[in-house]
Amino acid sequence: MSSETQKILTTDGIPLEESLKKAEKKNKIKAFLLVCPLLLFLIITYVFPIGDMLYRSVDDRMVTDMLPKTYKAMKQWDGKELPDEKVFEAFYLDYKKLVEEKTFGKLATQLNFEKNGFKSILKKLKRKMKKFEEGNYKEQIMNVHKRWADVEYWRALKRRAPSYTYAKYLKGVDMYENEDGKIVQVPEDRRIHKILWLRTLEVAFFVTIFCFLMAYPIAHLLATLPMKYSNLLMICVLLPFWTSLLVRTASWMILLQQQGIVNDFFVMIGLVSDDSRPEMMYNKTGTYVAMTQILLPFMVLPLYSVMKTISPSLMRAGKSLGGTPFIAFWKVYFPLTIPGIGAGCLLVFILAIGYYITPALVGGASGTLISNQIAFHMKSTLDWSFASAMGLMLLTGVLAIYWVYNKLVGVDNIKLG
Amino acid sequence: MSKNSEFVKFDKVDKSYDGKVLVVKDLNLDIAEGEFITMLGPSGSGKTTCLMMLAGFETPTNGEIYLDKNPISNIPPHKRGIGMVFQNYALFPHMTVYENLAFPLRVRKFSKDDIDKKVDKALSMVSLSGFENRMPGQLSGGQQQRVAVARALVFDPAVVLMDEPLGALDKNLRESMQYEIKHIHESIGVTVVYVTHDQSEALTMSNRIAVFNDGKVQQLSSPDKLYEEPVNSFVAEFIGENNRFSGQVTDVSKDKCKVKLDDGSEILANPIAVKSNGEKTIVSLRPERALINTKDKMENNFKGKIEEVIYHGDHTRVRLNLLGNKDFILKVPNSSANMDIKLGNQINVSWNSFDARALDPK
Numbered sequence: 001m002s003s004e005t006q007k008i009l010t011t012d013g014i015p016l017e018e019s020l021k022k023a024e025k026k027n028k029i030k031a032f033l034l035v036c037p038l039l040l041f042l043i044i045t046y047v048f049p050i051g052d053m054l055y056r057s058v059d060d061r062m063v064t065d066m067l068p069k070t071y072k073a074m075k076q077w078d079g080k081e082l083p084d085e086k087v088f089e090a091f092y093l094d095y096k097k098l099v100e101e102k103t104f105g106k107l108a109t110q111l112n113f114e115k116n117g118f119k120s121i122l123k124k125l126k127r128k129m130k131k132f133e134e135g136n137y138k139e140q141i142m143n144v145h146k147r148w149a150d151v152e153y154w155r156a157l158k159r160r161a162p163s164y165t166y167a168k169y170l171k172g173v174d175m176y177e178n179e180d181g182k183i184v185q186v187p188e189d190r191r192i193h194k195i196l197w198l199r200t201l202e203v204a205f206f207v208t209i210f211c212f213l214m215a216y217p218i219a220h221l222l223a224t225l226p227m228k229y230s231n232l233l234m235i236c237v238l239l240p241f242w243t244s245l246l247v248r249t250a251s252w253m254i255l256l257q258q259q260g261i262v263n264d265f266f267v268m269i270g271l272v273s274d275d276s277r278p279e280m281m282y283n284k285t286g287t288y289v290a291m292t293q294i295l296l297p298f299m300v301l302p303l304y305s306v307m308k309t310i311s312p313s314l315m316r317a318g319k320s321l322g323g324t325p326f327i328a329f330w331k332v333y334f335p336l337t338i339p340g341i342g343a344g345c346l347l348v349f350i351l352a353i354g355y356y357i358t359p360a361l362v363g364g365a366s367g368t369l370i371s372n373q374i375a376f377h378m379k380s381t382l383d384w385s386f387a388s389a390m391g392l393m394l395l396t397g398v399l400a401i402y403w404v405y406n407k408l409v410g411v412d413n414i415k416l417g
Numbered sequence: 418m419s420k421n422s423e424f425v426k427f428d429k430v431d432k433s434y435d436g437k438v439l440v441v442k443d444l445n446l447d448i449a450e451g452e453f454i455t456m457l458g459p460s461g462s463g464k465t466t467c468l469m470m471l472a473g474f475e476t477p478t479n480g481e482i483y484l485d486k487n488p489i490s491n492i493p494p495h496k497r498g499i500g501m502v503f504q505n506y507a508l509f510p511h512m513t514v515y516e517n518l519a520f521p522l523r524v525r526k527f528s529k530d531d532i533d534k535k536v537d538k539a540l541s542m543v544s545l546s547g548f549e550n551r552m553p554g555q556l557s558g559g560q561q562q563r564v565a566v567a568r569a570l571v572f573d574p575a576v577v578l579m580d581e582p583l584g585a586l587d588k589n590l591r592e593s594m595q596y597e598i599k600h601i602h603e604s605i606g607v608t609v610v611y612v613t614h615d616q617s618e619a620l621t622m623s624n625r626i627a628v629f630n631d632g633k634v635q636q637l638s639s640p641d642k643l644y645e646e647p648v649n650s651f652v653a654e655f656i657g658e659n660n661r662f663s664g665q666v667t668d669v670s671k672d673k674c675k676v677k678l679d680d681g682s683e684i685l686a687n688p689i690a691v692k693s694n695g696e697k698t699i700v701s702l703r704p705e706r707a708l709i710n711t712k713d714k715m716e717n718n719f720k721g722k723i724e725e726v727i728y729h730g731d732h733t734r735v736r737l738n739l740l741g742n743k744d745f746i747l748k749v750p751n752s753s754a755n756m757d758i759k760l761g762n763q764i765n766v767s768w769n770s771f772d773a774r775a776l777d778p779k
Contacts, residue, residue, distance in 0.1 A: 311505060311507065313503045313504070313505060313507040314507050316472075316474055316494070316501075316503070317507035317508075318509075318520070319473075320472055320473075320495070320499060320500070320578075321495075321500070321521035321568065322525055323521075323524045327524055336511055
C-alpha cells in the first residue's frame with residue numbers, strides 16, 4: 001500500500017524502481033545474448049524434435065489427404081453394411097489419381113498398418129483398374145478381390161478418416177479400437193509390447209539395484225583411500241567411459257559367449273562340464289551383465305562426490321558416542337549418502353530404461369527392450385508415427401518416475417557433485 | 418573422596434605413522450580424575466595424535482594407555498565411553514539437536530523418558546533449551562559448539578576429549594565459550610583432556626598444561642608455573658612473550674650466574690638449566706619483569722635506545738635496542754610518570770637476576 005501512495009525516489013527524482021530497471025536492463029540484455037546460442041540450440045535440437053515427435057504420433061492426415069473424395073462420400077455411410085456406389089466411385093477416383101501420381105504405395109503401407117491384407121488388394125486393384133469401364137464401380141472393384149467385398153476393410157478405411165488419432169498409443173500397450181469403437185486388448189498371442197514394457201522396467205530396475213550394490217563400496221573406497229590409490233582407482237572407474245560403448249559391448253560378447261573366456265574358465269575349474277556350458281549371452285543375463293558394467297560409472301560418480309563431502313569425523317563421532325561401527329554407518333553415514341544414492345539411481349534407471357545398443361547386441365530375443373522395438377519401427381517397418389508414440393510413452397514414463405522421485409525424496413536432495 | 422591421580426595414564430607411548438618418524442616419543446603422562454588438562458603445542462607436535470590414541474582412533478605403536486587402571490589399547494572406540502568434541506563439531510547434519518544428543522543414549526538403550534530428561538538437562542547446561550527441533554545447519558557456530566559439548570557430556574562419560582573445539586569461532590565468542598566450558602567442567606567434575614594451539618585458551622582454562630613439541634612433553638605444570646618458570650627455552654618462547662639473550666656462562670654460584678653476552682656485556686641471571694662455566698645459554702626474560710627508570714635497586718641496569726613505540730591503550734609496547742638485542746620488548750604501564758617514551762630516546766632498563774632465567778641454548 002505504502003509503495004503506491006509514496007514511491008521512493010532517487011536523488012534525481014526518478015522513481016527508484018524505474019531507475020533500477022534501467023540500470024539492470026543492459027545487463028539483462030547482455031545475459032540474454034550470452035545464453036541465446038544455447039537457447040537456440042536447445043530449441044532446434046530438443047524442443048522442436050520432441051514437438052515434431054508428439055505431432056507425428058497423433059498426426060493422421062496423410063490418408064485423409066490422399067482420399068478426400070472417399071471420406072466426403074463416406075460421411076453418410078453408417079458403417080454397418082457395405083458402402084454404396086458413391087463411395088466406391090469416389091474411392092476409385094481418388095485411387096486413380098494416386099496411381100497416376102505414383103504415391104499409392106504410401107497409402108498401401110498406411111492402410112496395411114490399420115488392417116493386414118490391404119496392401120495386396122490395393123496392388124491388385126491397381127493392376128485391374130486399367131481395364132475398368134465407366135460406371136458401376138462397386139461391382140467392378142468387388143470383383144478384383146473378395147476382400148473388397150468385406151465390410152471390415154471399408155470400416156478400417158473409415159477409421160482412418162479423422163486427421164488425428166490416438167490409435168498408435170493404444171497399439172503401444174497392445175490395445176486397439178475395434179469395429180464397434182470400443183478399446184480392447186489384442187489377442188493374447190500378439191501382446192508383445194506389454195511384455196517389452198515390463199521387461200524394460202524389470203531390466204532397468206535390476207540393473208539399478210546391481211549398480212548400486214557394486215558402486216557403493218567402490219565409491220566409499222574412492223572417497224576414503226589416500227590420494228595416491230584413489231586416483232588410480234578413479235582411473236579404473238573412468239576407463240570404461242573413455243572406451244567406445246560398442247567396443248565394450250563387443251568385449252562382453254567375447255567374454256560371455258558359450259565358447260568364451262568366462263565359460264572356458266568355468267569349465268577349467270570344473271564348475272560346469274564342457275558339454276553343458278551355460279548360455280550367458282543373447283538372453284537377459286547378457287543384458288544384465290553388460291548394462292550393469294556400462295552404467296556403473298553413472299552410479300559411482302554421484303555417490304563418490306557426495307561421500308567425498310562427508311567428514312570422516314562424523315563416523316568417528318558416531319563411534320566415540322558409543323555406536324558400533326555398523327550403527328555409526330547405518331545411522332550417520334548412510335543417511336548422508338542418500339542424495340547421492342538418489343541421483344545415481346535416477347540417472348542409471350533413466351539411462352537403462354532407454355538403452356539400445358547393448359540389448360540389441362547381447363540381448364538376443366529374450367533380452368531386447370522397448371527401445372529396440374522403437375528402433376525396429378523406425379528402421380524396418382517405417383511406421384514412424386508408432387515409433388514416435390512409443391518414444392513419447394517412454395519419455396512420459398521417465399517424467400513420471402522423476403515426479404514420483406521428487407515426491408518421495410525431493411529433487412533438491414539430488415547431488416551430482 | 419579419594420580421587421584417582423592416575424585416572425588416565427600414558428605409559429611409555431610411542432606412535433609412528435610410517436615406521437620412519439616418531440610423532441609421539443616416549444610419552445608418560447598421568448591425568449588425575451576430575452582434572453582439566455590441556456595439551457598445548459604447535460601444529461605437528463603430536464598433541465592431536467595423543468588425543469586420537471586416547472579416543473581409540475589410533476593405536477599406540479608402543480606402550481600402553483590405561484583408563485582407570487585398565488589397559489585400553491585393544492578396546493574399540495565405541496566401548497571406551499569417552500566423550501569427544503571435535504574440531505569441526507561433527508554434529509550429524511541430518512538429525513535435529515535432540516536426535517544428536519539422543520544418539521549416544523539410544524545406542525545405550527536408555528528408555529524414552531530417561532533420554533528426554535538427560536537431553537533436557539544437557540541442553541539447559543549449555544543454555545540451549547528450546548532448540549531441540551532445530552537442525553545443526555540452522556544454528557550459529559557458537560550454538561553448534563555448545564550442542565557438540567552437550568552431546569559429548571550427555572551420556573555421563575568419565576573423560577571428555579576436546580580437539581581444538583573453539584578454533585572456528587571468532588574472538589569474543591571464543592572467550593565466552595572458554596569460560597562456559599570451564600564452568601561446566603567445574604560444576605560436573607568430569608575429567609577433560611583439551612587440545613589446543615592457543616596458549617591463552619590453555620592458560621585460562623586448565624588445571625595443568627602439557628606443552629608438546631616434537632612429539633615430546635616439554636613441560637607439564639600449572640598455568641602460572643608454566644608462565645613464570647619455563648624449564649626450557651622452547652616453553653619460554655612458546656608461552657607468552659619473551660626476551661632472549663644468547664651468551665656464555667662465565668661464573669655459576671648457587672642461585673646466580675654470570676652470562677657474557679655475544680656483544681661482550683655481562684648480565685646476572687638465574688641458573689635453571691646451566692651448571693658449569695663455559696656453557697652456552699639463552700637467557701629468557703618476561704617483558705613485564707623489566708622496568709624502566711625504577712628507583713628500586715636491581716641487579717641488572719642497562720641503557721637502551723627506543724626503536725619503536727606501539728600504543729595499546731592501557732599499556733605501551735616499546736621495542737628497544739638493548740645489549741645487542743634489537744627486539745627487546747617492554748610493556749610500560751600507561752601512567753603520567755612514563756611520558757618520556759619517545760622514539761630515539763635512551764632509557765634505563767632494570768631487572769632482577771631471579772627473573773632472568775638461563776635456559777638451554779636451543
